[in-house]
Amino acid sequence: MSKKVMANDVPIWKRLLSESIETLDSLPRPLSAHREKLERVISRYPMRINPYYLGLIEAEGDPLYRQCMPDVRELDDAGAVADPLNEEGHSPVPGLTHRYPDRVLFLVSSECAMYCRFCNRKRKVGRSSMATDASIEQGIGYIRAHEEVRDVLLSGGDPLLLEDARLGEILSAIRAISHVEIIRIGTRVPCALPQRVTPELAMLLQKFHPLYINTHFNHPVEITPEASIACNRLADAGIPLGCQTVLLKGVNDDLTTLMTLTRKLLTIRVKPYYLFHADPARGTSHFRTSLNRGLDIMRGLQGHTSGLCVPHFAIDLLGGGGKVPLLPEYLTGRDGDFLLMTNYAGKSYRHPDGHYD
Numbered sequence: 001m002s003k004k005v006m007a008n009d010v011p012i013w014k015r016l017l018s019e020s021i022e023t024l025d026s027l028p029r030p031l032s033a034h035r036e037k038l039e040r041v042i043s044r045y046p047m048r049i050n051p052y053y054l055g056l057i058e059a060e061g062d063p064l065y066r067q068c069m070p071d072v073r074e075l076d077d078a079g080a081v082a083d084p085l086n087e088e089g090h091s092p093v094p095g096l097t098h099r100y101p102d103r104v105l106f107l108v109s110s111e112c113a114m115y116c117r118f119c120n121r122k123r124k125v126g127r128s129s130m131a132t133d134a135s136i137e138q139g140i141g142y143i144r145a146h147e148e149v150r151d152v153l154l155s156g157g158d159p160l161l162l163e164d165a166r167l168g169e170i171l172s173a174i175r176a177i178s179h180v181e182i183i184r185i186g187t188r189v190p191c192a193l194p195q196r197v198t199p200e201l202a203m204l205l206q207k208f209h210p211l212y213i214n215t216h217f218n219h220p221v222e223i224t225p226e227a228s229i230a231c232n233r234l235a236d237a238g239i240p241l242g243c244q245t246v247l248l249k250g251v252n253d254d255l256t257t258l259m260t261l262t263r264k265l266l267t268i269r270v271k272p273y274y275l276f277h278a279d280p281a282r283g284t285s286h287f288r289t290s291l292n293r294g295l296d297i298m299r300g301l302q303g304h305t306s307g308l309c310v311p312h313f314a315i316d317l318l319g320g321g322g323k324v325p326l327l328p329e330y331l332t333g334r335d336g337d338f339l340l341m342t343n344y345a346g347k348s349y350r351h352p353d354g355h356y357d
């Protein structure tokens with residue numbers, strides 16, 4: 001899309017998206033090295049950095065830069081797998097994963113507002129085959145035929161990159177299924193392209209309650225005035241907001257950053273929901289921390305700040321076992337009928353146990 005051709009009435013988010021950097025030649029600063037390798041990186045895993053997110057980068061190599069700029073280490077695939085969560089193995093129809101008894105993950109968009117270098121679906125985001133009209137039709141048919149599905153989680157790609165009209169059609173079709181109790185949308189839009197959250201979008205979404213949105217912020221710098229407007233607008237439309245953060249080496253793998261992030265999320269009415277240990281997805285190994293790093297951060301949050309700030313720390317098991325929650329150890333032993341407990345500050349306590357009957 002050429003900038004000249006776009007009329008003035010084009011919404012600002014579409015203009016921002018159309019001005020995204022998708023080739024090495026359009027980077028603001030010429031590459032000094034690795035050009036040929038980086039071409040290979042982005043031919044395998046697409047690049048998209050929209051001008052809004054680009055504008056938040058303060059310095060080369062900073063936490064936002066690392067999330068969106070291609071890195072030669074993405075070609076280093078040792079030990080990693082393309083589909084770590086075996087989403088395709090638990091997929092009765094293309095684009096839908098039914099892993100847990102009562103809920104499904106349903107991919108309805110192939111596109112995102114940016115392409116995150118750590119994405120666990122990087123094998124397929126940005127490719128139009130990820131979600132097609134036909135796969136969406138089949139997915140809705142599957143949900144309709146499976147009465148045990150009471151929770152539908154829309155993802156992608158990013159569902160909020162669909163046009164309002166198309167999103168409305170999909171949501172209406174799901175809402176018309178009587179056994180579906182709640183609809184959830186997983187989206188990085190409030191973080192990566194908050195201008196997409198227009199008053200019209202909020203008005204559309206509120207027709208499909210109970211509707212929940214899980215956004216995806218990874219760093220406090222992402223919580224800008226624009227992101228705040230977007231989240232407040234969704235919250236004002238009655239949509240409970242959660243956040244799924246990924247623990248990423250060199251981005252947010254320290255207590256100060258995550259403490260600041262979770263507190264700031266609450267100020268924009270977003271409840272931290274999950275903190276994920278990074279998945280062993282091919283092309284993302286350089287982002288993975290040790291499990292202990294995550295547990296140490298959880299120990300530093302729990303009790304030291306509002307319980308509302310504390311997400312569930314979870315690991316999504318390789319091969320599709322689902323999410324397993326992990327907690328630092330607070331129960332350190334037993335003494336007869338007493339539990340030996342350690343509190344958040346590291347002090348030990350004896351607490352009476354009851355009887356299991």
Ligand SMILES: *Cc1c(COP(=O)(O)O)cnc(C)c1O
Pocket residue numbers: 097098099100103104105153323
């Ligand atoms: C994460 C996920 C869900 C939702 O899990 P919750 O713990 O309920 O948020 C559902 N299906 C799949 C395949 C998932 O990966």
Ligand code: SF4
Pocket residue numbers: 111112113114115116118119120121122125156157158188216
């Ligand atoms: S927005 Fe989400 S799905 Fe899209 S590339 Fe980023 S992490 Fe992956």
